[in-house]
Amino acid sequence: MLDDRKAAILRAVVQEYIETAQPVGSGRIADADGVDVSSATVRNEMATLETEGYLVQPHTSAGRIPTEKGYRHFVDTIGAPGALSGDHARQVSSFFRAAHGEIEGMLEATSRLLSGITDWTGVVVPPPSTETPLRSMHLVQLAPQHVLAVSVYGDGSIDKHTIDLEAEVTDEQVAAASAHLAAQMVGSIRGSEPSAVPTSGDAPTDAITSSVLATLDATNEPAAPTDVFVGGASRMASAFDAVETVQAVLHVLEQQLVVVTLLRDVVDRGLQVAIGSETGMDTLANAALVVAPYTVDGERAGSIGVLGPARMDYREAMAAVAAVSNRLETRLIEG
Amino acid sequence: MLDDRKAAILRAVVQEYIETAQPVGSGRIADADGVDVSSATVRNEMATLETEGYLVQPHTSAGRIPTEKGYRHFVDTIGAPGALSGDHARQVSSFFRAAHGEIEGMLEATSRLLSGITDWTGVVVPPPSTETPLRSMHLVQLAPQHVLAVSVYGDGSIDKHTIDLEAEVTDEQVAAASAHLAAQMVGSIRGSEPSAVPTSGDAPTDAITSSVLATLDATNEPAAPTDVFVGGASRMASAFDAVETVQAVLHVLEQQLVVVTLLRDVVDRGLQVAIGSETGMDTLANAALVVAPYTVDGERAGSIGVLGPARMDYREAMAAVAAVSNRLETRLIEG
DNA sequence: TTTGGCACTCGGTAACATCGAGTGCCAACT
DNA sequence: AGTTGGCACTCGATGTTACCGAGTGCCAAA
Numbered sequence: 001m002l003d004d005r006k007a008a009i010l011r012a013v014v015q016e017y018i019e020t021a022q023p024v025g026s027g028r029i030a031d032a033d034g035v036d037v038s039s040a041t042v043r044n045e046m047a048t049l050e051t052e053g054y055l056v057q058p059h060t061s062a063g064r065i066p067t068e069k070g071y072r073h074f075v076d077t078i079g080a081p082g083a084l085s086g087d088h089a090r091q092v093s094s095f096f097r098a099a100h101g102e103i104e105g106m107l108e109a110t111s112r113l114l115s116g117i118t119d120w121t122g123v124v125v126p127p128p129s130t131e132t133p134l135r136s137m138h139l140v141q142l143a144p145q146h147v148l149a150v151s152v153y154g155d156g157s158i159d160k161h162t163i164d165l166e167a168e169v170t171d172e173q174v175a176a177a178s179a180h181l182a183a184q185m186v187g188s189i190r191g192s193e194p195s196a197v198p199t200s201g202d203a204p205t206d207a208i209t210s211s212v213l214a215t216l217d218a219t220n221e222p223a224a225p226t227d228v229f230v231g232g233a234s235r236m237a238s239a240f241d242a243v244e245t246v247q248a249v250l251h252v253l254e255q256q257l258v259v260v261t262l263l264r265d266v267v268d269r270g271l272q273v274a275i276g277s278e279t280g281m282d283t284l285a286n287a288a289l290v291v292a293p294y295t296v297d298g299e300r301a302g303s304i305g306v307l308g309p310a311r312m313d314y315r316e317a318m319a320a321v322a323a324v325s326n327r328l329e330t331r332l333i334e335g
Numbered sequence: 336m337l338d339d340r341k342a343a344i345l346r347a348v349v350q351e352y353i354e355t356a357q358p359v360g361s362g363r364i365a366d367a368d369g370v371d372v373s374s375a376t377v378r379n380e381m382a383t384l385e386t387e388g389y390l391v392q393p394h395t396s397a398g399r400i401p402t403e404k405g406y407r408h409f410v411d412t413i414g415a416p417g418a419l420s421g422d423h424a425r426q427v428s429s430f431f432r433a434a435h436g437e438i439e440g441m442l443e444a445t446s447r448l449l450s451g452i453t454d455w456t457g458v459v460v461p462p463p464s465t466e467t468p469l470r471s472m473h474l475v476q477l478a479p480q481h482v483l484a485v486s487v488y489g490d491g492s493i494d495k496h497t498i499d500l501e502a503e504v505t506d507e508q509v510a511a512a513s514a515h516l517a518a519q520m521v522g523s524i525r526g527s528e529p530s531a532v533p534t535s536g537d538a539p540t541d542a543i544t545s546s547v548l549a550t551l552d553a554t555n556e557p558a559a560p561t562d563v564f565v566g567g568a569s570r571m572a573s574a575f576d577a578v579e580t581v582q583a584v585l586h587v588l589e590q591q592l593v594v595v596t597l598l599r600d601v602v603d604r605g606l607q608v609a610i611g612s613e614t615g616m617d618t619l620a621n622a623a624l625v626v627a628p629y630t631v632d633g634e635r636a637g638s639i640g641v642l643g644p645a646r647m648d649y650r651e652a653m654a655a656v657a658a659v660s661n662r663l664e665t666r667l668i669e670g
Numbered sequence: 671t672t673t674g675g676c677a678c679t680c681g682g683t684a685a686c687a688t689c690g691a692g693t694g695c696c697a698a699c700t
Numbered sequence: 701a702g703t704t705g706g707c708a709c710t711c712g713a714t715g716t717t718a719c720c721g722a723g724t725g726c727c728a729a730a
Contacts, residue, residue, distance in 0.1 A: 025723050038673050043724065061679045061723050101496060101554045136475040140487045148491050152475045156483050160493055161436060219436045233568070234585035237578055246581070250569035360692050373704050378693065396692050396710040 002054075007077065008034050009045050010054050014066045014074040018311045023063030068276040068310070071288065075273045075314050084319045088117045092320075096327045103156060103332075108229040110304065110328060115232025117320045120239065120308030121253065122231040125263050127301035127332075129157040134188050139178035139212065144168040149181075149212050153190055163215045169208060176200075177208035228259045239309040240286060248283045253307070263303045267293045272318060276310055286310050290317040292325035296332045304328065337389075342412065343369050344380050345389050349401045349409040353646045358398030403611040403645070406623065410608045410649050419654045423452045427655075431662045438491060438667075443564040445639065445659060450567025452655045455574065455643030456588065457566040460598050462636035462667075464492040469523050474513035474547065479503040484516075484547050488525055498550045504543060511535075512543035563591045574644040575621060583618045588642070598638045602628045607653060611645055621645050625652040627660035631667045639663065 002010065012032045016024045026046055030039040046064055049055045054073060055064040066074065084092065095113050099106050107124045114122025136152040145168055151159040184197045197213060199206045230253050240246050252258055262281065266274045266289060274280075275288045290312075291305035304325050306317045337345065347367045351359045361381060365374040381399055384390045389408060390399040401409065419427065430448050434441050442459045449457025471487040480503055486494040519532045532548060534541045571584050587593055597616065601609045601624060609615075610623045625647075626640035639660050641652045 023723090027723075039723095040673050040675090040726095041671085043726095044672090047725075057724085059680065060725095061721095062681075063723065101550075103497070135477065136473065136485075138471065138473055138485075138487075140471040142470065142489060142491055148487060150471075150473075150485060150487060150493065152473075152483060152485060154477060156477055156495075156497060158485065158493060158495055160491075162438070162491060215436075232589070234582050234589055237572070237582035237585060241578075243572055243576075243578065243581070246578070247569050247572035250572060250585075254567070254569055358692090362692075374692095375695095375704050375706090376702085378695095379703090382694075392693085394711065395694095396690095397712075398692065 002049075002052075002073070005035075005037070006045050006049060007073070009042055010049055010066075010070060011074055011077065013046070013049075013055060013064055014070060017066055018313055021311060023058055023065050025063035028063070066311075068278070071275045071310055071314075072278075075275070078315060078318070081322045082315045082319045084117070084323050085316075088316075088320065089323065091117060092323050092327060096331055099331060104229075106331075108231065110324060111229040111231030113231070114304060114306055114320060114324055115235060117324075118306045118308065118312070118317045120235050120306050120312060120317070121233050123253075123259060123263065123305045123307060124229040124231075125260050125302040125304070126227070126229070127155065127296060128226060129153060129155055130189075130191055132157070132190050134186050134190065137178070137182045137185055139163075139174050139181065139208070141169070141171060141174045147174055147208070147212070149216065159190075161212075161215050161219060163212050165208060165211050167207070169204060173204040173208060176202065176205045177212070180205055181209055181212060226256065226260050228256045230259070236307070245286060249287060249307075252281065252283050262289070263291055263305050266291050266305075267303050272321075273314060288312055288314075290314065290321050292321045294325040294329045294332075296329060301329075301332070337384075337387075337408070340370075340372070341380050341384060342408070344377055345384055345401075345405060346409055346412065348381070348384075348390060348399055349405060352401055353648055356646060358393055358400050360398035363398070401646075403613070406610045406645055406649075407613075410610070413650060413653070416657045417650045417654045419452070419651075419658050423651075423655065424658065426452060427658050427662060431666055434666060439564075441666075443566065445663060446564040446566030448566070449639060449641055449655060449659055450570060452659075453641045453643065453647070453652045455570050455641050455647060455652070456568050458588075458594060458598065458640045458642060459564040459566075460595050460637040460639070461562070461564070462490065462631060463561060464488060464490055465524075465526055467492070467525050469521050469525065472513070472517045472520055474498075474509050474516065474543070476504070476506060476509045482509055482543070482547070484551065494525075496547075496550050496554060498547050500543060500546050502542070504539060508539040508543060511537065511540045512547070515540055516544055516547060561591065561595050563594045565594070571642070580621060584622060584642075587616065587618050597624070598626055598640050601626050601640075602638050607656075608649060623647055623649075625649065625656050627656045629660040629664045629667075631664060636664075636667070 009029055012029050012035055013024045016028060016032065026039040026042040029035055029042045030037065035042065046055060050057065050064065053067055054070040056067050057064055083089070092113065099109070107126050111122040111124040132153045132155045134151055135154050138150045140148045140150060142148055145165045147163050147165065149161045149163055180200045181197065197209060200209070233250060233253050236249050237246050262279060265280060271278070272292065273288060273290050276285050279287065279289055286309060287307060288310045289305050289307050291303055293303045294301050304321060306321055308317065344364055347364050347370055348359045351363060351367065361374040361377040364370055364377045365372065370377065381390060385392065385399065388402055389405040391402050392399055418424070427448065434444070442461050446457040446459040467488045467490045469486055470489050473485045475483045475485060477483055480500045482498050482500065484496045484498055515535045516532065532544060535544070565588050568585060568588050572581050575581050597614060600615060606613070607627065608623060608625050611620050614622065614624055621644060622642060623645045624640055624642050626638055628638045629636050639656060641656055643652065
């Protein structure tokens with residue numbers, strides 16, 4: 001690996017580049033803290049670091065820029081996640097103190113919180129809602145030939161489906177069908193095929209029931225919709241200088257499924273940070289993703305993350321993600 | 336106003352500028368269709384159009400660019416909304432043929448449809464859910480001290496609230512409170528203060544009931560959350576050349592309430608198109624918004640729109656917005 | 671092994687010339 | 701009186717050249 005001095009120089013280069021977004025020359029490093037050698041020595045070391053793939057020169061006679069490998073080393077040697085700045089810590093605290101009500105709304109606000117703290121884009125993936133049992137099912141009549149089927153699951157999530165009936169029905173018939181369906185289906189696991197409902201023997205009830213089941217079957221996606229909350233996507237506009245890059249990254253953020261998969265993959269690989277190609281997406285070559293899973297009741301629930309340019313402030317982003325994920329866990333456990 | 340020839344020239348300039356995004360010179364116009372005079376004459380007319388505020392020159396010795404007033408005239412004289420191209424018409428048809436299920440999901444997909452057709456950003460504001468009566472209310476127990484209150488309204492919308500109880504409760508108590516609440520509250524209008532629920536006389540029931548009402552009161556925003564569906568925001572990246580503009584516009588799109596207000600204001604002013612400052616937002620100085628309201632059961636429901644640069648293809652955007660709003664109406668009436 | 675010194679590289683900036691699309695205006699023409 | 705060809709003029713865009721200086725690699729001395 002790298003000896004101490006090389007490591008120190010590399011770290012100084014990355015730090016400087018993160019701050020200035022300009023190629024870093026040997027002079028600047030020689031002046032910097034932690035490095036007590038002349039610029040000539042730094043030059044020699046930087047040349048080595050370049051041949052070893054930690055740095056690159058945009059062109060001869062320019063300073064150096066970290067490569068993915070360079071960032072990776074930097075991140076790996078950050079050590080302790082570091083604490084949030086006082087201001088930001090207070091921001092997080094007051095946010096969670098004020099948080100209330102609906103979980104979706106809170107998660108969306110959380111994505112904005114992450115964005116606000118880090119200046120980049122915040123992403124929050126809610127806990128998956130599979131494997132959770134149906135706790136309640138009700139039919140509500142909206143119009144003579146329309147009912148709404150409301151399914152409430154154990155994790156507090158809700159599905160609703162509008163059902164067009166073949167014929168007009170009465171309140172009583174809907175109530176009967178509702179009770180029948182509830183009796184048969186409560187307890188079944190979300191996503192399991194719900195077709196095995198015995199008939200009740202009552203014709204109108206069964207007519208409604210079968211319409212409902214048909215709709216449920218039709219819209220029963222293999223996986224739940226898994227929506228993602230993306231906050232502060234507009235900040236990506238200042239992350240890259242090429243407009244096409246901005247557009248490409250925004251496009252990625254618009255695809256919910258892609259984002260969910262991305263976060264999960266990164267977490268599954270045990271990473272806290274995915275830099276450039278480590279994300280597995282060409283589009284994110286110059287970007288980096290800082291993630292943290294959060295658990296509820298000991299189980300891996302969802303994950304949160306911050307997406308920014310590769311030259312983002314990893315220390316801050318990691319601290320923010322850790323703090324928020326932490327508070328989110330306790331918040332969700334309390335309910 | 337403008338005589339025929341001036342109008343024709345203005346229209347040709349706008350058309351050309353929309354296509355090329357380059358200042359348009361007199362030569363190009365003289366060659367163009369509908370104008371059978373020499374470039375010298377066109378020059379004279381263009382000079383007049385400039386003094387009258389329809390065109391500007393970015394600098395002497397350059398072609399002309401439409402002003403807001405120029406675009407406005409262009410839009411006002413477009414005449415018939417025009418039909419969608421065959422391809423796009425087919426796209427719309429097949430979209431609505433395949434549309435099914437949840438209204439929210441459909442509206443979100445609609446915003447993407449608009450974006451796909453016009454190449455800009457699609458916006459869909461759902462029908463407001465005020466004034467609609469509560470059709471059903473149920474409490475569902477999720478944990479010993481947690482219940483979920485599910486309110487279903489006449490328009491098919493649902494509110495849910497997690498309630499933390501003071502003490503553990505049994506299924507029967509929840510059921511009793513649920514029935515009591517439902518009996519008292521069904522029929523009340525969304526947003527009206529729900530406090531006037533008489534006690535039932537049964538202590539545990541009343542304990543649950545009051546907790547629920549407290550939560551409902553606390554989270555009862557004056558207006559419903561009114562979320563907006565924005566599709567294809569990434570396309571704004573190619574709409575402007577200044578990154579800051581892109582960022583500013585994206586920022587606007589992130590603020591749901593602002594977008595809702597924006598659309599409503601434009602529609603209320605009876606406009607189909609708001610260009611630059613007509614939007615009322617400084618940020619959108621170089622942008623334009625094409626909107627259409629849609630009605631359900633004869634009542635103004637929500638609105639849809641396309642946001643793009645001022646030099647967008649108005650004909651196409653207006654056709655798209657009209658067609659989609661149209662299909663959306665019939666789709667929503669059918670249920 | 672470190673470091674001061676030095677020749678060298680090359681992107682960035684400025685100064686300057688050139689080109690040409692486009693203009694305004696005017697005199698000639700319908 | 702309106703239209704048009706002609707023409708001098710403007711000025712952004714493009715290209716050329718020169719120069720500066722931050723930064724490099726390398727070498728010889730410490």
